[in-house]
Amino acid sequence: MATYKYHILVCGGTGCQASDSAGIIENLKKELEARNLQNDVQVITSGCFGFCEKGPIVKIMPDNTFYVRVTPEDAAIIIEEHIVKGRKVERLLYTDPETQQHISDSKHMGFYQKQLRIALNNCGFIDPENIDEAISRDAYLALGKVLLEMTPQSAIDEIKKSGLRGRGGGGFPTGLKWELASKSPGDEKYVVCNADEGDPGAFMDRSILEGDPHSIIEAMTICGYCIGAHVGLVYIRAEYPLAIHRLKIALDQAREYGLLGDDILGSGFSFDIELRYGAGAFVCGEETALIHSMEGHRGEPTFKPPFPAVSGYLEKPTNVNNVETFACIPIIINKGAEWFASIGSEKSKGTKVFALAGKINNVGLIEVPMGTTLREVIYEIGGGIKGGKEFKAVQTGGPSGGCLTQKHLDTPIDYDNLIAAGSMMGSGGMIVMDEDDCMVSIAKFYLEFTVEESCGKCTPCRVGNKRLHEILDKITKGEGTMEDLDNLKNLSKVIKDTALCGLGQTSPNPVLSTIDNFWDEYVEHVVDKKCRAGVCRSMMRYVIDPEKCVGCTLCARNCPVNAITGERKEAHVIDQSICIKCGACKDKCKFNAIEIK
């Protein structure tokens, strides 16, 4: 067999597939065959590169050329120019937004320079549907080492020494969690992988499962050996069909190679993994609710203790870890706890994957060492705020987290700093907001989410959040009073103190943190009946400046509710009782005559 001279990696993550990366792959293969190059060039469907903003991504190795926003029609020119003639296709290269220069090589892109990929090590590098590629990148070596050269306790000690903490949000030390489960008596035990990723805008776990499923299988097996379990369960939401598909393929391949099943690698240890599908309820990311859902009961949380380590799935000792936590395990075993502990900040070791979303130039998936500052993430990796607007806040930790502002930009990101700043790490969603976002509306958005997702078991969460939402709604409609603001604060505190599970206990966080950081905006809404971001429509009035209006009639013709009247070449007027505040008139006006008051 001839050696391949080029490898073309095409992103096969959910994001890029939605933009027809499958079509790109098909066309690339066709073009190669037409030129009889199929033995010289290998086309690989890879996991997510993280640079979703510019997807679909096509990367050509060995020269590291990074093509962005590729369409299936571009396949011909890539083969003809790049592969046959050795000339890069300039128009498909990434353009640096500052210098306006084409950057051909991913190593020179600001997006990648500050990143350190541990959990995402293989994402965008291997074909996730091919176990051989994973093995060539050390997959299952850590498992072999643990099974044959280490005792369960020594492996647990290694994880403890590494300082790894749960990546699902809580930040509980992983090694300690394993130790508790291992010491907990029980004839049967279970390892559960929590892949019920539910924060709005978060897709870290999905990308890991889609890009490197073998790392999760390997880590769960290691965990099984450490705690004495023989069955692993992946609780994954049914909305992640591609991740499920790839995971199933990976499981089959691992079984075929004997890396799952009986007597793994001749160690005498047996382990297998099953999938459990969730219906996408947010609360099922909470471990007790998750376990109930797997048992076939309603996905409702129960009081802890007993912790799952003592009585979990089917009342047996159960260890639940998040996908990203598992993804760090094999590399810790392979490279050693010291290596892992040397990365990151004092109390938070290693790296963290974040899903960057919102008003940021480079929307995508990133992984940075703990201790990286928000400024580095937002401006250097994220490429700054879209449209050159002013940064206002970044929301971390999803519906349980809070907003961080300008003054927090230089805070090194780790578990403790984020909590001290009034937010939390959470699973890693980061939503960036600019001057056009109204913080009261943002708080309302998150409350809408928690009201929708509350399981309804306890009153503080079921009723309390509903009331919080009603008050916020009232404020955004310009009907709020100062008393409402006091009620918001008090009610939030009561819910935090009395709700049953993590969902309820943290659901008022977006309200409290926006009140803390953007008190002025709340007061403006209540006292001045004004929304500075121009989001709360009921408070806005579109008014035509008679000085500037030339009577071109364009606004009147575009108004969907005919609220604008006036003679040709004379100033027009908006009837406020009819206006629905859609803003169409303002967008259309060529003379800047329409103002928001």
Next chain:
Amino acid sequence: MAKIKSLDDLRKVKSELQDKIKLRENANNPESMVQIKVGMATSGIASGAKEVFNYLSEELPKRNIDAIVTQTGDMGYCYAEPTIEVTLPGQEPIVFGYVNVTKANEIIEKYIKNGELVEGIIPKNYKSVE
């Protein structure tokens, strides 16, 4: 494929599979590799650059040399085609002209392996923009 029955087995499988992905691994650390660019514009190809490119990309792995072989456009030395640019780790690039398969072999054996210069060096008259 048969089951992997022991850790040694796994290590063996891994080392067998590694070559298939080597090209990508190397590309991740270009600075520590031998980098070769083969000028493959029309004049280069007409003079046999394709054979040289194929020869280099097949021979180097066989001789256990970690290298990145890419093609590039016209380097401007059409009188001396095929031309190749060789960059050893940490060194300035050197351009060789009139490279055929025999010459390529000599470049591998003498320059790449031992750093000995061989005949056919063309003074570089261009700068690359990184």
